[in-house]
Amino acid sequence: MSERFAAAAGRKVVSRTSAENLGKLAHIVVDVTHRQVELLVVGKGRKALLFAWDDVSGFGPDAVMVSGEDALFEPRDERERAAADGKLDLAGQRALSDLGNDIGPITDIVFDPETGVIETLVLGDREEPATSLLGAGSYAAVIREPAT
Amino acid sequence: MKLLLTGGAIRGLPVVTIAGGEDVAEVRDLIYSPEAGRLLGLTLNKRGFLAGRRREVLPAETIHAIGRDAVMIDDESSLTPPDDAPEDVGAPPSKRDVTGDEVLTEAGTSLGHVRDVVVLVGSNGEVAGYEIETTSGGTGYIPLPAQLAVSGTTLVVPEATKDFVENDLVGLGAAVDDFRAKLGMS
Numbered sequence: 001m002s003e004r005f006a007a008a009a010g011r012k013v014v015s016r017t018s019a020e021n022l023g024k025l026a027h028i029v030v031d032v033t034h035r036q037v038e039l040l041v042v043g044k045g046r047k048a049l050l051f052a053w054d055d056v057s058g059f060g061p062d063a064v065m066v067s068g069e070d071a072l073f074e075p076r077d078e079r080e081r082a083a084a085d086g087k088l089d090l091a092g093q094r095a096l097s098d099l100g101n102d103i104g105p106i107t108d109i110v111f112d113p114e115t116g117v118i119e120t121l122v123l124g125d126r127e128e129p130a131t132s133l134l135g136a137g138s139y140a141a142v143i144r145e146p147a148t
Numbered sequence: 149m150k151l152l153l154t155g156g157a158i159r160g161l162p163v164v165t166i167a168g169g170e171d172v173a174e175v176r177d178l179i180y181s182p183e184a185g186r187l188l189g190l191t192l193n194k195r196g197f198l199a200g201r202r203r204e205v206l207p208a209e210t211i212h213a214i215g216r217d218a219v220m221i222d223d224e225s226s227l228t229p230p231d232d233a234p235e236d237v238g239a240p241p242s243k244r245d246v247t248g249d250e251v252l253t254e255a256g257t258s259l260g261h262v263r264d265v266v267v268l269v270g271s272n273g274e275v276a277g278y279e280i281e282t283t284s285g286g287t288g289y290i291p292l293p294a295q296l297a298v299s300g301t302t303l304v305v306p307e308a309t310k311d312f313v314e315n316d317l318v319g320l321g322a323a324v325d326d327f328r329a330k331l332g333m334s
Contacts, residue, residue, distance in 0.1 A: 098166050099270040100215015137169025139162065142220070145270075 003059065003113040004122075005091045013042040016057045017068040023049075025064055029083045030090050030109070030118055032141075035130045037116035040064070041084050042072065048084035049074060059113035082138075090141055095123060097145035098134055106141055150321040151269035152276050153216065155180075158267060163192065163206065163227075164218045171195050172224055173202050179240045180265055180275065182298040187265075187273030189237040190219065192227070204228055207237045211272040250302045251280055251290065253310055258283055259290060262303065266320060276324050278303075280313075288313045289320035291327040 005028050013022045023043040031038035037053045055071035056064060066072070075081040082088050095104030103123060110120035110127075118130040121143065132144040155178045162171040173192040181188050190211070192202040210226035211219060221227075230238035251259040260280040266289060268274040277291040290305065291312050297304040312327045314320040 096164055096169075096218050096220070097215065098220055099213040100161075100164075100218040100220045101269075102217035135165065135167040135169045137165070139164055139171035140169045140218070142164070142166045142169050 001113065002110050002119060005109040005111070006107075008059075008064070012063050013040075013051075014063045014065055015067075015069050016065045020069065022066070022069065022072065023047075027083060027086045027089055028091075028109075029088045030136070032133060032136045035118040035133060037111060037118070039080070039083055041086070050080055050084060053116045056116070059116075087138065088136075090121075090136060093136070094140045095121075095143050096140040097143055099145040101145065103143065103146065104141070150276060150324055151216070152266050152317045152321050152324075153214070153269050154266055154279050154317070155264045157216075158190075158214060158219070161214075162195065162218050163190075164220055165223050166212060166220055167223050171218075172221075173204075173227065174199070175219060176201060178265065178267075179205070179237055180246065181236065182246045182303070185292050186275050187214075187267065188240070189233065189273070202227070203230060205230055205233050205237055207233050208273040213270050213272060214267055216269060246278070246298070246303065249298075249300075251278070251309075252302055252304050253307050254304060255307050257310060259305070259310060259313060260288060263287070266317065277320050282313070286315075288315065289317060290314075291320060291324045 011025045013025055026044050027041035029039040039050050041048050041050055049072040051066050051071045055067045057067050058065040075084045090106055091109055093106050095106050097103050106121055108122040111118045121128045135142045159175050161175045163173040164171050174195050176191040176193040178187055179189045187208050189205050189207040191205050193199045194202050204227035213220045246262045249262045260282040262278050263281050264279040265275050266277045268276045280288045282288040290309050312323050314323050
């Protein structure tokens with residue numbers, strides 16, 4: 001089974017220990033080097049909190065279960081603040097090939113909800129394997145030039 | 149079929165790191181060697197509204213690819229202080245510019261004057277030809293390697309070049325391979 005970022009956005013985040021609804025999933029941050037979901041953001045604006053993929057006990061079709069409320073934390077540095085603001089979202093970002101051609105934007109990302117491993121990048125009506133992702137930052141995600 | 153870009157289209161392109169996805173600079177100008185028929189590097193501006201000149205240059209060897217939408221480099225270590233760059237990149241001779249030069253065939257026909265260089269997309273600075281203002285005042289594109297001699301005011305090109313004056317970059321892209329094959333350069 002695969003899951004998509006676009007479908008997961010807005011899903012409720014629930015504490016497994018207290019059963020409290022902690023808010024809605026707002027952003028997902030990818031560790032580009034390991035092609036893996038790294039951080040998730042619940043809530044928006046000043047109230048946005050982060051939690052690590054390691055604290056996700058279940059990424060289900062109806063809720064994202066986190067180990068407990070204490071797994072949530074406020075942004076601690078520049079990068080986490082950018083993450084909380086959605087500035088690190090891969091989906092929606094301009095994609096440049098390593099040859100310098102604009103091939104984006106990235107419209108969605110397919111990942112494995114069991115492991116958090118990124119499987120596929122969706123660029124409009126095209127799909128590229130996650131292994132083609134070379135880097136990402138504030139300006140663009142860089143993807144290996146697709147074979148034509 | 150090759151994809152091509154004029155020098156004018158390269159100026160202003162963002163310079164983006166592959167690993168970091170950051171736009172660290174933008175292209176100010178091209179450093180071109182008419183003798184070598186290729187770019188030796190790029191000079192840079194800062195990115196953003198307060199764009200001013202950046203001291204560092206990008207020697208061609210440090211460029212991963214020049215594309216339609218960006219110049220790609222591996223990381224910021226490609227931005228080279230002029231003192232550390234090859235001499236003709238760090239302090240390029242000012243009379244290197246070919247724009248304005250007359251293009252003469254070996255038999256003495258003028259094809260026009262050079263307006264810009266045309267660079268192969270995806271390369272790190274391979275020059276495929278020139279954009280010229282033709283003698284009739286229009287725009288033409290001629291393939292390279294073509295010139296036999298460069299004097300600072302004139303380029304002398306093989307006679308065959310006059311059969312390869314194209315009206316647009318698409319035409320030049322298609323003609324470059326044929327032209328080089330005809331000259332035995334492939």
